[in-house]
Each structure stands twice: as C-alpha cells, then as structure tokens.
Amino acid sequence: MEKVKSLDGFYLYKIKKDNKNYYLANKKNYKKDIENLINNLDDLKFDSLVILFGLDTGEYLSKLEKVLCSNNKVIIFEPNEDVFNKNKNIILNDNIRVVLFDEENIGSIFATIIDGNNFDNLYVHAFGNYKEIYKEEYKKLLEAIDAKYFSVSGNITLAYRCKESFMRNSIQNLKVIKESSPLNSYIESNKDVPAIIVSAGPSLDKNIKDMVKNKDKAQKCFVIASNRTFTTLIKSGIKPDLIISIDPSDAMYDMMKESLNEDVPLLYYEYSNRYLVNEYKGEKIYMSNIFSKIIKEINKFEGLSQGGSVAHTCLAMANILGCNPIILVGQDLAYTYDKHHSDKATFDIVDNIITTNWANELVDDVFGNKVRTTTTLKVFKNTMENHIKQYKSERNVEFINASYGADIKGAPHEELSNILEKDIFKVKKKKLQPDKCIDLSPEKVISTIIDFVDTFIEKSEQGMEQCNILSEIKEDKSLVHIDGNDIDFQRFLFILDIVQTFESSLESFYLGGYFNKFLFSIKRESFLMLAKDYDQLTSNMRYQSKVFFNYFIRMNEMLLEAKKIIDDEVSKFK
Known part of the structure; x- marks a missing residue:
C-alpha cells in the first residue's frame, strides 16, 4: 500500500489486489469523488443514518462533517485491513465511526443501528473506486442492509395491519395466562433428545412419508409442530409433543378447528390468536414477549426469539428445551417444486392469493442448484441462519436440514430416513408436565x-x-x-x-x-x-x-x- 497525491492535490492510497494495482479513488480528480459523496447527501434528514463503504485516506471527512447535524450517525466500512489499521487512530466526530468490513459481523452491527426509527431513512454510498475494487464485499454489504430493511419493514407492516387484533388478543389472553405454565419450567427439560421441527414447506409431503415409514423412531424425537402442520401430522398418525402458535389472525383458529380437543401442549404468547388460545382444550404454555417487560409479577418469565415466521420460534423452543440434534423438515424457504406450501398444509382461507409469480429471487438449494424464492423468504433464511449460528455458539448443538429447498447455512442437508438410522436416541424424551405457577390478576x-x-x-x-x-x-x-x-x-x-x-x-x-x-x-x-x-x-x-x-x-x-x-x-x- 502506498500513499500518493492526486493531480488536484489530495492524498489517496494505491493498493495491490489480485496482483493488480488500484487507486482507491480518482487519481486525476479526487475532488469529484468528494463532491459525489456530498451531493448524495444533499437532502440528508436530521436523523438519517449514513452508511459509507470505503475510508481511503479520510480526505472527505472534513466536508462530510459540515453537512451533518448533531443527530446524524455515520458508519464507515473499510474493506482493506491495511487502510483500516493505518487510519484507526484518525480523529473523528462523536457521531462518525469506522469499522473493518467483516462479512460475519455486519449483520450484528446492523442489528444494533438499524431499527424502526431509521430503516427508511438510510443513505448508502461507496466512495471513490471501492465499489469496483471490492465488488463482492460491497454486494454483501448491500445484501445485509436489504435483509435488515425488509426485516424491520415487515415488522412495522405487521404492526400496522394487526394492531387491532394484537390488542384484542392480548386482553383476552390475560384470562388464559394465569391458568398456563411458564416457558421457564421447561428449560433443558429434554436435553440431548433429538427434535424434529415440522414446517409447512413443499418438502413436507415427502418428509411426512419418511416420518410415517420410520414412525417408531420419529416418535422418539421431540416433535414440534405449527398451526399449519399440526392437524396434518395427527391425520398421518404422528402425534407432536408441542404445538406453537404465534400468528394473531383468525386463520390460525380455522387451521386448527378440527384439532381443538387434542391434549398436546400449546405454546403461545400475548398476541397469539385469542379464539385458538381460549378454545384449545390441551394444556397451555405461556412465553412472555410483551407483558414481562411491564408486569412486575411476571417479569421473571422468558420469551423466545422471533424471526418473522413460526419456524424461528420453533427453532428457539427446541434450543431452550436442550434438544440435540435439531432436525428441520418442510423448511424450504423457497418455492421447491414450484409450490409455496406442502399440498397437505395448504389452506384456501389464507393461501388462495399466493402465486409463484412472487418468487422472483434465486438462492442455492440443498443440492447446489438454483431455486426460486421471495424477498421475504430470503430474510427468513438469513434470520434463521443467524439464530443457528447463535445457538451453536452457546452450546454444542447440531442442526440438520432434511428439507429439499434452500440451503440453510449451519444446517447441512441429510435424508430424514438416514438421520433416524443414526445413533441419536441416547436420552428418552420427557412429556411437558403442567406447572401452573403464574400469579397474575x-x-x-x-x-x-x-x-x-x-x-x-x-x-x-x-x-x-x-x-x-x-x-x-x-x-x-x-x-x-x-x-x-x-x-x-x-x-x-x-x-x-x-x-x-x-x-x-x-x-x-x-x-x-x-x-x-x-x-x-x-x-x-x-x-x-x-x-x-x-x-x-x-x-x-x-x-x-x-x-x-x-x-x-x-x-x-x-x-x-x-x-x-x-x-x-x-x-x-x-
């Protein structure tokens, strides 16, 4: 790396990458690169978050500082480690931060700085020649921003669309909470018991055939179902050990109305559909994602990570139970076989407007081929991969994907029949016994x-x-x-x-x-x-x-x- 001077009097770096020499900015007209950056911030809002790709020598910082107000935040990602180390002691304003670009950590960084207050107020700019020199890194940066954007915007859209049902559900569910068992009672209750998380993706039809074929071994696993898959499993002769319902809509009740008299425990939270929670006859387990923040009597009770779909909550629950390995079935996160859901878990009441035309993105499937998906499912995939990475860092747990859709990082694919033939049944599963200890008025x-x-x-x-x-x-x-x-x-x-x-x-x-x-x-x-x-x-x-x-x-x-x-x-x- 060499520090040189541009023809118009600015310092910039000349670097070598892949045996080629590059200037990180315009060698002839460096001022133009600075102007491009500043002009891109012409309509900067008072609370905007500015995300820059590339620091170079930092010659643009004095101009940048002049267009910011005290409420703006700037984060500069520098992909060149030598450039970062050379400038890491550079004097910056309190609202400007320089970090070394690291694909593994950008997601966690954005998790702390992008939220509902600023997700639609971001300014992203690649300085100088960085976008061309570090093409893959910049692409990864934009993907991480997009993933966080769609995650936050999805949550806000849900809050808008479901605000009335959220409130109605939470008020009516108060009556049920005091008669339920808290999530805390089941922490590591099934330590080292294999878990099967049953989702409703297109792979489920084949996965269920394998479960039925290997029923004795499948039932040795702790089987966790969602609204969509519960009745399907029951009809196939597979009895789940837990059903999880987090969606507020009345469609959840309609999906379950044939199975309201089952005795499988139901895990729910404040916003879960009130009709289902109130009318389901089985035992109920309460996870507190809202009320524990407000109500002193239950602030000791825990909730679970939510990543946009019920599958994320199922994954979190299997982890809380201590299960190992955790096996994913029907978890496609893609339009495998050009379908949006399994045939066995499709409901006209909610699925009649879904079309394959929405699946205009491509991701790698478990076999290394391309499969169509949607932006939303890509966000779910990204979040699930982050959760898997987190759980693996916390304890020694193995994730296996028996589905046939999108490849899920951290959960390698394996045929379900082969998984069930392995020596994984070292601990006998335990039923979730009621523990009604919630004191709430x-x-x-x-x-x-x-x-x-x-x-x-x-x-x-x-x-x-x-x-x-x-x-x-x-x-x-x-x-x-x-x-x-x-x-x-x-x-x-x-x-x-x-x-x-x-x-x-x-x-x-x-x-x-x-x-x-x-x-x-x-x-x-x-x-x-x-x-x-x-x-x-x-x-x-x-x-x-x-x-x-x-x-x-x-x-x-x-x-x-x-x-x-x-x-x-x-x-x-x-």
Missing part, C-alpha cells in the same frame, strides 16, 4: 391499561391547549437563548414532559401496534427536517409548538381508538 392489569390510556388522553388535550397558546406568541422566541423562568419556556417544558413521559412509559407496550404506528407516522408527518435546518428549527419555539400540536392531535386520536377496542374487549369479560 387480569383485572388489575386491565385497570392499569385503562388508567394509562385515560391519563394520556387528558394529557394530550392539555398539550394541545399549551401548544395553541405558544403558536399565538408574537415575538420569535428562541429555545436556546431564553430566560429559564420565561412563562412560555415553562409551557414548552410542560409539553416536552408529556411527550417524554408518554414515550418512555412501560405501559405504552400495552398499546402494541397502535403505539408503534403512531410513533412511526408522527415522526414522518411532523418531525421531518433536513439536517441543514435542524439547529434553526429545533430552537424556534413557535415552530416547535405547531409541530407538537399535531403530535398531540394524533396521540389523542390513537388513544381514543385504542380505548374503544379495550372497552369492547373488557365488556366481554362480564
């Missing part, structure tokens, strides 16, 4: 929810009143240069206190998708500012009062809508 929780909503309906009205007063002030008061005892400044502090208290209240978790949708929408509706205008607008009292007036209007509307749902569901308790 649904009435007390309902009272807390109602009090919270009523309190902040009133506070939203108080906020609107104060914002109205401030919007009418004649002089252009600054929030930076103002006497702390100024009556209008005190009004503004009162407004901020309502907002901060509301958004930081643990009780906001009770509002579920309503709260998430409100925050996501109001930020884009009222708080959208360019980075270059940030200091001016955030210090202007009159402007801010108008922004917060709209905030309180939307907050009030959201809370009144949520209150109507709560009152409706509570009336059914009586």
Whole structure:
C-alpha cells in the first residue's frame, strides 16, 4: 500500500489486489469523488443514518462533517485491513465511526443501528473506486442492509395491519395466562433428545412419508409442530409433543378447528390468536414477549426469539428445551417444486392469493442448484441462519436440514430416513408436565391499561391547549437563548414532559401496534427536517409548538381508538 497525491492535490492510497494495482479513488480528480459523496447527501434528514463503504485516506471527512447535524450517525466500512489499521487512530466526530468490513459481523452491527426509527431513512454510498475494487464485499454489504430493511419493514407492516387484533388478543389472553405454565419450567427439560421441527414447506409431503415409514423412531424425537402442520401430522398418525402458535389472525383458529380437543401442549404468547388460545382444550404454555417487560409479577418469565415466521420460534423452543440434534423438515424457504406450501398444509382461507409469480429471487438449494424464492423468504433464511449460528455458539448443538429447498447455512442437508438410522436416541424424551405457577390478576392489569390510556388522553388535550397558546406568541422566541423562568419556556417544558413521559412509559407496550404506528407516522408527518435546518428549527419555539400540536392531535386520536377496542374487549369479560 502506498500513499500518493492526486493531480488536484489530495492524498489517496494505491493498493495491490489480485496482483493488480488500484487507486482507491480518482487519481486525476479526487475532488469529484468528494463532491459525489456530498451531493448524495444533499437532502440528508436530521436523523438519517449514513452508511459509507470505503475510508481511503479520510480526505472527505472534513466536508462530510459540515453537512451533518448533531443527530446524524455515520458508519464507515473499510474493506482493506491495511487502510483500516493505518487510519484507526484518525480523529473523528462523536457521531462518525469506522469499522473493518467483516462479512460475519455486519449483520450484528446492523442489528444494533438499524431499527424502526431509521430503516427508511438510510443513505448508502461507496466512495471513490471501492465499489469496483471490492465488488463482492460491497454486494454483501448491500445484501445485509436489504435483509435488515425488509426485516424491520415487515415488522412495522405487521404492526400496522394487526394492531387491532394484537390488542384484542392480548386482553383476552390475560384470562388464559394465569391458568398456563411458564416457558421457564421447561428449560433443558429434554436435553440431548433429538427434535424434529415440522414446517409447512413443499418438502413436507415427502418428509411426512419418511416420518410415517420410520414412525417408531420419529416418535422418539421431540416433535414440534405449527398451526399449519399440526392437524396434518395427527391425520398421518404422528402425534407432536408441542404445538406453537404465534400468528394473531383468525386463520390460525380455522387451521386448527378440527384439532381443538387434542391434549398436546400449546405454546403461545400475548398476541397469539385469542379464539385458538381460549378454545384449545390441551394444556397451555405461556412465553412472555410483551407483558414481562411491564408486569412486575411476571417479569421473571422468558420469551423466545422471533424471526418473522413460526419456524424461528420453533427453532428457539427446541434450543431452550436442550434438544440435540435439531432436525428441520418442510423448511424450504423457497418455492421447491414450484409450490409455496406442502399440498397437505395448504389452506384456501389464507393461501388462495399466493402465486409463484412472487418468487422472483434465486438462492442455492440443498443440492447446489438454483431455486426460486421471495424477498421475504430470503430474510427468513438469513434470520434463521443467524439464530443457528447463535445457538451453536452457546452450546454444542447440531442442526440438520432434511428439507429439499434452500440451503440453510449451519444446517447441512441429510435424508430424514438416514438421520433416524443414526445413533441419536441416547436420552428418552420427557412429556411437558403442567406447572401452573403464574400469579397474575387480569383485572388489575386491565385497570392499569385503562388508567394509562385515560391519563394520556387528558394529557394530550392539555398539550394541545399549551401548544395553541405558544403558536399565538408574537415575538420569535428562541429555545436556546431564553430566560429559564420565561412563562412560555415553562409551557414548552410542560409539553416536552408529556411527550417524554408518554414515550418512555412501560405501559405504552400495552398499546402494541397502535403505539408503534403512531410513533412511526408522527415522526414522518411532523418531525421531518433536513439536517441543514435542524439547529434553526429545533430552537424556534413557535415552530416547535405547531409541530407538537399535531403530535398531540394524533396521540389523542390513537388513544381514543385504542380505548374503544379495550372497552369492547373488557365488556366481554362480564
């Protein structure tokens, strides 16, 4: 690596890669590369996350710093280790960070910096010649960004679409939780027992034939089913040891209505479909993904990792149970045989709109060929691979994929019949015995929810009143240069206190998708500012009062809508 000077007076690096010499940026007109970067940030928002690929000598940093505001964050991925080490002590602003590009770690980095607040507000730019020189690395970076983007956007879309059912389910499921056993009671209860996770992909039809053919050995495994596969297994003569249901929709009830009288334990959480949870006759196991964050009496109880599909929760449960090996069947994550689901696990009520036209992506299958898939399934695949990697790092567990769809990293393919012939049955499986030790008062929780909503309906009205007063002030008061005892400044502090208290209240978790949708929408509706205008607008009292007036209007509307749902569901308790 050699540090040289461009024709227009900037320093840049000349490197050797694959026996060829490259300049990391424009040797003749380095200024043009800097301008391309800065111009790409022309409409930078006040809270945008900037992801850059390539540091070179850092000559662009001073220009970059000038277009940022204090709220922006920048992460620079440097793929050349020599360049990274040469510049790792470079002085940076607090909101700029340089990391060495590592394909194995970029997913975990994005998990900490990309969320529902910024996923649709990312600026991605490859500096200079980095995109051409490090083509594969840049492709991997974009894939990791896309995976995180679709994961977060999918969760937000789900919260939007299911906000009402989330709330109705969580309120009605309160009655069942106190009669259920907690997830904690079963940690490592089936240590070193083989597990079979039964998903509903196109491979399931063949996998079930193998399970039936080797029924005695298959039933020695701890078999975990989902809504889709439970009845199919029962009809095939295979009795699962656990069924997991996390989807909030009524379609889950319809999938299970033929099997409501079975005695297999049902694992559910707060948002699981209320009709299924309430009417299923078997024992119930509660995993707490929401209420343990809010309710003191159950904050010791655990939840499970969720990665977008019920299969991820099944995988997490098998890991919690201590099972080993964990065998995946029907887990295609692709349109194997040009099908979206197994024939045995297709339900017209939810599947009649799915077409193969959606599968316009390609991934490697378990045999090294290409198979069609969708963007969503690729995200599920990425998340599952990350979970498998995590579980393997935590304990000595083997994952085997007996399906015929997408290749799943960390779970090599093997025929199910061959797996069941192995010496894997060293420990006898144990039935999940009831342990009803959850002390919870649904009435007390309902009272807390109602009090919270009523309190902040009133506070939203108080906020609107104060914002109205401030919007009418004649002089252009600054929030930076103002006497702390100024009556209008005190009004503004009162407004901020309502907002901060509301958004930081643990009780906001009770509002579920309503709260998430409100925050996501109001930020884009009222708080959208360019980075270059940030200091001016955030210090202007009159402007801010108008922004917060709209905030309180939307907050009030959201809370009144949520209150109507709560009152409706509570009336059914009586």
